[in-house]
Amino acid sequence: xxxxIAQATGKREREGSPWTGLWAVVAKEMADHLTSARMRVxxxxxxxxxxxxxxGAMQNIRSTIGQDRFLFLKLFTTAQxxxxxxxxxxxxxxxxxxxxxxxxxxxxxxxRRTLSRILAQPIYRDAxxxxxxxxxxxxxxxxxxxxxxxxxxxxLWGLGxxxxxxxxxxxxxxLLVTIFYGGIWLALAMTFSIIFRxxxxxxxxxxxxxxxxxxxxxxxxxxxxxxxxxIRFGFSEEYLKQAQLELGLTRLSPTTLYAxxxxxxxxxxxxxxxxxxxxxxxxAILGSPLPLSQSLLLIWPHLTGLLAATLLLFALGYxxxxxxxxxx
Amino acid sequence: MKRWFALLLTLIFIFALAAPSxxxxxxxxPGKEITFFTTYPSQVVGIGExxxxxxxxxxxxxxxxxxxxxxxxxxxxxxxxxxxxRAVEAVYAEPNVDATVDLRLEQPANVAAGTYKFVxxxxxxxxxxxLTVFLxxxxxxPPKLTLKTELPTLKGTPGSTFRYSAxxxxxxxxxxxxxxxxxxxxxxxxxxxxSGQDVTSFPLAANESKRLSIEAxxxxxxxxxxxxxxVRAQGGVVDATLELTxxxxxxxxxxxxxxxxxxxxQAYAGRETPLKVIVANNGTAPANxxxxxxxxxxxxxxxxxxxKIDTLNAGQQVEVTAKVRPPEKAxxxxxxxxxxARPANGTTQSADFRITVLTSTLWGVVGIxxxxxxxxxxxxxxxxxxxx
Numbered sequence: 001x002x003x004x005i006a007q008a009t010g011k012r013e014r015e016g017s018p019w020t021g022l023w024a025v026v027a028k029e030m031a032d033h034l035t036s037a038r039m040r041v042x043x044x045x046x047x048x049x050x051x052x053x054x055x056g057a058m059q060n061i062r063s064t065i066g067q068d069r070f071l072f073l074k075l076f077t078t079a080q081x082x083x084x085x086x087x088x089x090x091x092x093x094x095x096x097x098x099x100x101x102x103x104x105x106x107x108x109x110x111x112r113r114t115l116s117r118i119l120a121q122p123i124y125r126d127a128x129x130x131x132x133x134x135x136x137x138x139x140x141x142x143x144x145x146x147x148x149x150x151x152x153x154x155x156l157w158g159l160g161x162x163x164x165x166x167x168x169x170x171x172x173x174x175l176l177v178t179i180f181y182g183g184i185w186l187a188l189a190m191t192f193s194i195i196f197r198x199x200x201x202x203x204x205x206x207x208x209x210x211x212x213x214x215x216x217x218x219x220x221x222x223x224x225x226x227x228x229x230x231i232r233f234g235f236s237e238e239y240l241k242q243a244q245l246e247l248g249l250t251r252l253s254p255t256t257l258y259a260x261x262x263x264x265x266x267x268x269x270x271x272x273x274x275x276x277x278x279x280x281x282x283x284a285i286l287g288s289p290l291p292l293s294q295s296l297l298l299i300w301p302h303l304t305g306l307l308a309a310t311l312l313l314f315a316l317g318y319x320x321x322x323x324x325x326x327x328x
Numbered sequence: 329m330k331r332w333f334a335l336l337l338t339l340i341f342i343f344a345l346a347a348p349s350x351x352x353x354x355x356x357x358p359g360k361e362i363t364f365f366t367t368y369p370s371q372v373v374g375i376g377e378x379x380x381x382x383x384x385x386x387x388x389x390x391x392x393x394x395x396x397x398x399x400x401x402x403x404x405x406x407x408x409x410x411x412x413x414r415a416v417e418a419v420y421a422e423p424n425v426d427a428t429v430d431l432r433l434e435q436p437a438n439v440a441a442g443t444y445k446f447v448x449x450x451x452x453x454x455x456x457x458x459l460t461v462f463l464x465x466x467x468x469x470p471p472k473l474t475l476k477t478e479l480p481t482l483k484g485t486p487g488s489t490f491r492y493s494a495x496x497x498x499x500x501x502x503x504x505x506x507x508x509x510x511x512x513x514x515x516x517x518x519x520x521x522x523s524g525q526d527v528t529s530f531p532l533a534a535n536e537s538k539r540l541s542i543e544a545x546x547x548x549x550x551x552x553x554x555x556x557x558x559v560r561a562q563g564g565v566v567d568a569t570l571e572l573t574x575x576x577x578x579x580x581x582x583x584x585x586x587x588x589x590x591x592x593x594q595a596y597a598g599r600e601t602p603l604k605v606i607v608a609n610n611g612t613a614p615a616n617x618x619x620x621x622x623x624x625x626x627x628x629x630x631x632x633x634x635x636k637i638d639t640l641n642a643g644q645q646v647e648v649t650a651k652v653r654p655p656e657k658a659x660x661x662x663x664x665x666x667x668x669a670r671p672a673n674g675t676t677q678s679a680d681f682r683i684t685v686l687t688s689t690l691w692g693v694v695g696i697x698x699x700x701x702x703x704x705x706x707x708x709x710x711x712x713x714x715x716x
Contacts, residue, residue: 283663285663294660294661305698
């Protein structure tokens with residue numbers, strides 16, 4: 001049997017690097033994305049969002065001027081009625097943009113019958129899939145970086161104070177986390193575009209998942225926690241265990257992970273994202289900011305969880321794509 | 329009969345008319361036609377006082393010139409008769425009108441106490457009169473001040489105020505203006521108070537007594553020991569001194585701090601971290617048996633090495649290592665840790681340390697392992713399904 005496997009693997013031995021043509025695919029994909037009308041609409045949407053929320057935040061910060069060490073970070077988190085804060089908008093918009101970018105990336109090629117033509121070139125399927133993913137990711141990164149620079153520039157102009165190095169580091173990490181959060185939705189939408197031959201179905205499936213995590217998962221987590229850890233005697237331990245289970249369940253959702261990670265990054269005074277017993281806070285100096293390394297440590301599980309989920313989704317999509325018959 | 333009766337009546341009438349003149353004629357004894365007197369012939373006077381006595385002369389005889397002189401004057405005294413601002417020697421006296429003249433008596437320079445007799449004589453044409461005047465020079469009490477206190481020795485700590493109360497009495501016969509001066513060693517600031525007011529000088533009438541409050545404020549860095557404060561009250565040529573004693577007992581004043589005064593540190597959750605604490609004695613006496621205690625956030629352990637400092641001399645400091653251990657599940661962030669040093673003699677001192685709790689990076693490693701597994705899965709998928 002070992003010989004068989006060896007023979008089988010031997011048959012599949014590659015010739016040349018699987019990365020051949022990867023950057024050509026990336027460059028072409030980016031060019032397609034950046035010139036598409038779909039991207040224009042999304043860009044206008046996000047620029048308007050950014051300008052509106054930052055303007056509102058700046059008005060708010062100016063009117064309640066205080067000795068805040070992290071004035072720049074407040075630009076992202078301050079909400080001015082009726083607009084929510086910039087980070088709130090991002091939690092909503094990033095998945096939508098990611099899904100909109102890639103929901104038809106593979107099945108679109110199928111329906112246009114261009115896939116076999118591409119693969120007739122000396123490009124592996126690996127390179128094609130990764131190139132499409134990276135192309136979309138770089139597009140996202142480009143757009144978000146531009147928005148981030150716009151916000152920092154507006155902040156400098158509007159607040160008149162330069163940001164401290166820690167503020168820059170924290171907001172830059174916020175940008176990175178946002179891009180990677182986009183990555184998980186890219187991987188998801190790409191997987192669906194491999195599974196479903198119809199782009200509309202793939203888009204609907206992706207949106208369904210997004211809606212499920214945005215709206216329903218919190219409710220389901222609450223119900224699940226109540227069923228799995230029912231309160232029998234009314235001890236405070238029971239309540240605590242139930243709440244912890246519910247929190248653990250909601251953290252399966254990438255939206256929750258992203259929201260918590262952003263909260264810890266942009267509000268340095270956040271010490272813990274879980275439940276804190278009053279005894280744990282005895283003697284604590286409340287409101288004192290955590291060093292950046294500690295904030296990072298706090299959200300490290302979130303970040304690794306997001307990254308691992310992205311990789312696993314990509315692996316799933318890759319496996320499915322490799323096993324697909326494309327000579328249609 | 330009727331003629332005899334009329335003659336008798338006439339005689340009686342005549343006699344009745346003549347009788348007064350007969351009586352007056354009998355009063356005019358030789359030498360008594362001049363009356364020489366003064367209202368207060370015996371007086372008590374002070375030393376150095378010049379006495380002026382108003383004298384009166386009365387004569388029944390026809391108007392005449394009466395000469396005045398002193399029959400007896402004590403040695404050294406000067407007696408002069410004065411009238412209209414001048415020295416006079418004779419007076420013109422009219423009958424039944426009092427003539428006045430002043431007798432001025434001047435004391436010699438060093439007059440002794442006692443009674444002095446002066447006899448003045450007024451000589452007229454038909455007689456003379458003498459007037460004896462006694463002047464008693466009273467011995468004046470010499471000026472004298474006394475300053476007394478009931479509690480001349482007080483005990484206290486450095487930095488406290490020693491309050492003595494003393495009685496100052498003017499035992500002399502003169503009113504005095506008293507100046508108060510204190511000679512105190514360095515580290516003492518002496519103030520005087522009378523009726524609650526700060527004074528350095530005040531009038532004190534003869535035989536008057538005043539209660540004086542002497543307040544000696546000490547500096548807190550004063551070394552323990554016995555100090556002498558001399559209080560001097562000066563009034564004119566006399567003075568009175570009072571020696572006061574202040575027994576200052578040294579005090580241990582502790583200070584809890586850290587090297588370079590940096591009262592902050594870092595500690596990892598669940599790990600023992602040494603924290604340097606400095607206990608210094610800034611007082612004036614050694615501190616004994618200093619116990620180190622702390623109040624920590626709940627779940628923390630803290631251990632001092634050494635746990636107890638037996639003796640810490642004044643001006644010395646000792647470094648103590650506190651092994652701080654936040655609990656395993658401590659939430660990252662800043663906490664307040666209070667370290668107290670309690671000597672057997674003296675007050676407890678404390679310092680607040682700000683400890684930043686850092687959480688372990690162990691879970692970060694776990695996250696990286698998780699990502700590594702995901703990468704491995706992708707790699708495996710590539711290995712398994714990678715096509716030509």
